[in-house]
Amino acid sequence: MAxxxxxxxxxxxxFKAILKKDIVMELRTKEMLTSMGLxxxxxxxxxxxxLSQAGADFEVRRIAAGLLWLVFIFTSLLGLNRSLVHExxxxxxxxxxxxxxxRPVIFFGKAVGNLIFLLIVEVMIVPLFFFIFLSRPxxxxxxxxxxxxxxxxxxSIGIAGVGTLLATMSVNTKGKDFILAVLFIPIMFxxxxxxxxxxxxxxxxxxxxxxxxxxxxxxxxxxxxxxxLAAFALYEFVLGA
Amino acid sequence: MxxxxxxxxxxxxxxxxxxxxxxxxxxxxxxxQFGTVTFDAPIETVFxxxxxxxxxxxxxxxxxxxxxQKIFYFHVPVAEASFLVLIISAIFAVRFLMTKxxxxxxxxxxxxxxxxVFVVLTMITGVLWTKxxxxxxxxxxxxxxxxxxxxxxxxxxxxxxxxxxxxxxxxTYAAVFAILAAINAPLxxxxxxxxxxxxxxxxxxxxxxxxxxxxxxAQIGMxxxxxxxxVSRMSEERLRERVEIxxxxxxx
Numbered sequence: 001m002a003x004x005x006x007x008x009x010x011x012x013x014x015f016k017a018i019l020k021k022d023i024v025m026e027l028r029t030k031e032m033l034t035s036m037g038l039x040x041x042x043x044x045x046x047x048x049x050x051l052s053q054a055g056a057d058f059e060v061r062r063i064a065a066g067l068l069w070l071v072f073i074f075t076s077l078l079g080l081n082r083s084l085v086h087e088x089x090x091x092x093x094x095x096x097x098x099x100x101x102x103r104p105v106i107f108f109g110k111a112v113g114n115l116i117f118l119l120i121v122e123v124m125i126v127p128l129f130f131f132i133f134l135s136r137p138x139x140x141x142x143x144x145x146x147x148x149x150x151x152x153x154x155x156s157i158g159i160a161g162v163g164t165l166l167a168t169m170s171v172n173t174k175g176k177d178f179i180l181a182v183l184f185i186p187i188m189f190x191x192x193x194x195x196x197x198x199x200x201x202x203x204x205x206x207x208x209x210x211x212x213x214x215x216x217x218x219x220x221x222x223x224x225x226x227x228x229l230a231a232f233a234l235y236e237f238v239l240g241a
Numbered sequence: 242m243x244x245x246x247x248x249x250x251x252x253x254x255x256x257x258x259x260x261x262x263x264x265x266x267x268x269x270x271x272x273x274q275f276g277t278v279t280f281d282a283p284i285e286t287v288f289x290x291x292x293x294x295x296x297x298x299x300x301x302x303x304x305x306x307x308x309x310q311k312i313f314y315f316h317v318p319v320a321e322a323s324f325l326v327l328i329i330s331a332i333f334a335v336r337f338l339m340t341k342x343x344x345x346x347x348x349x350x351x352x353x354x355x356x357x358v359f360v361v362l363t364m365i366t367g368v369l370w371t372k373x374x375x376x377x378x379x380x381x382x383x384x385x386x387x388x389x390x391x392x393x394x395x396x397x398x399x400x401x402x403x404x405x406x407x408x409x410x411x412x413t414y415a416a417v418f419a420i421l422a423a424i425n426a427p428l429x430x431x432x433x434x435x436x437x438x439x440x441x442x443x444x445x446x447x448x449x450x451x452x453x454x455x456x457x458x459a460q461i462g463m464x465x466x467x468x469x470x471x472v473s474r475m476s477e478e479r480l481r482e483r484v485e486i487x488x489x490x491x492x493x
Binding site: 174187 | 391397400410412420421424425431
């Protein structure tokens with residue numbers, strides 16, 4: 001009993017150490033957040049360019065959920081790749097493998113780190129997105145913001161979890177970021193479809209949107225549960241290879 | 242070599258069965274009321290133009306002879322075979338991760354190849370049917386979308402394999418991805434099903450046996466062809482391995 005307790009404690013400590021390593025490194029270099037944040041900003045500019053000729057009566061709100069998720073898909077692809085490339089280039093992953101760290105702990109440490117960075121970028125980008133694209137006076141307003149936040153959170157958990165597994169595979173290939181995109185998008189398809197539908201329901205707030213929202217969130221949560229479990233179980237093999 | 246003979250025999254029998262099913266589809270199967278469409282009057286002729294009840298209220302009318310339905314007897318068996326072979330590939334992938342024996346990796350890869358052949362066939366027949374029946378080549382309709390995603394995952398599997406040089410790592414990553422793909426296929430199937438679809442649901446109570454027979458024959462034939470492809474590719478791999486070994490011995 002006592003022994004089990006110590007091993008739990010040490011897993012928790014290992015987890016905190018891995019997470020802390022990522023955060024300290026980020027605080028020193030500020031590389032992940034600058035690159036992800038700047039990239040997201042640039043995507044917003046690209047949105048402006050693509051929508052610039054759509055005309056004054058074009059309602060951006062109809063496609064806002066898709067646009068919002070598009071930023072985060074691209075940004076997370078960039079972030080996931082960078083986060084694992086660091087590990088590999090500096091030999092950190094090898095060092096972690098040599099150290100007596102439990103493999104599942106490595107997975108959770110990396111995944112939670114990626115999740116935190118993605119969430120920070122989302123917190124920065126979402127208000128900006130609203131400010132730039134959805135603040136036209138007199139435009140229709142959407143549902144409650146916490147619902148959108150929940151959709152973003154559930155989506156990000158899936159992206160960070162499964163994305164960490166896929167990125168760990170892709171950094172060891174010749175194509176790196178290209179391979180990550182090829183693996184990531186089809187595997188993420190159900191989740192992205194569900195969270196975009198849920199976010200769109202909130203943003204458009206058509207009658208009966210609450211039902212659609214919860215139905216889609218149910219699917220997204222189901223995806224997260226199943227795929228995170230699979231990623232968790234398979235991560236050990238990926239690290240071992 | 243014995244296996245290769247079995248494979249050839251299976252492909253031949255499978256080919257005969259599919260041809261029989263094809264002929265049955267045209268000469269014995271009734272024109273069926275499909276899925277979302279309902280109409281009362283029986284249809285007598287073998288090659289009818291779609292009846293008035295089936296003409297859509299708006300959009301493109303069915304002007305061609307109602308051949309498009311015949312594609313069902315090919316399309317659905319192929320699609321089901323592709324799902325089955327994908328699952329078999331994932332099972333081999335699990336076996337590989339458990340045992341780390343290279344033979345399971347090869348089996349998983351060959352099964353994935355076979356499945357990709359079926360997926361491509363399904364896509365081609367599906368697109369033909371869509372054009373004939375809905376008047377468009379492609380529509381982002383749940384069943385089509387899911388299938389498209391499945392094809393992308395299989396292509397990604399081979400892209401992944403090609404970009405890794407170390408053999409054990411390639412095998413492991415490929416196995417992991419095959420398992421993810423097999424878990425993901427039903428999930429994306431489910432999510433797209435939540436959205437209302439106009440893809441016909443053919444298997445309903447009261448399906449005429451003249452429709453069911455060619456379908457079953459085609460399904461068995463298709464599975465035989467699939468197994469035949471799989472076995473012949475496997476024996477090709479084995480031969481290649483033997484050639485490699487022979488080369489190494491000669492050089493060494």
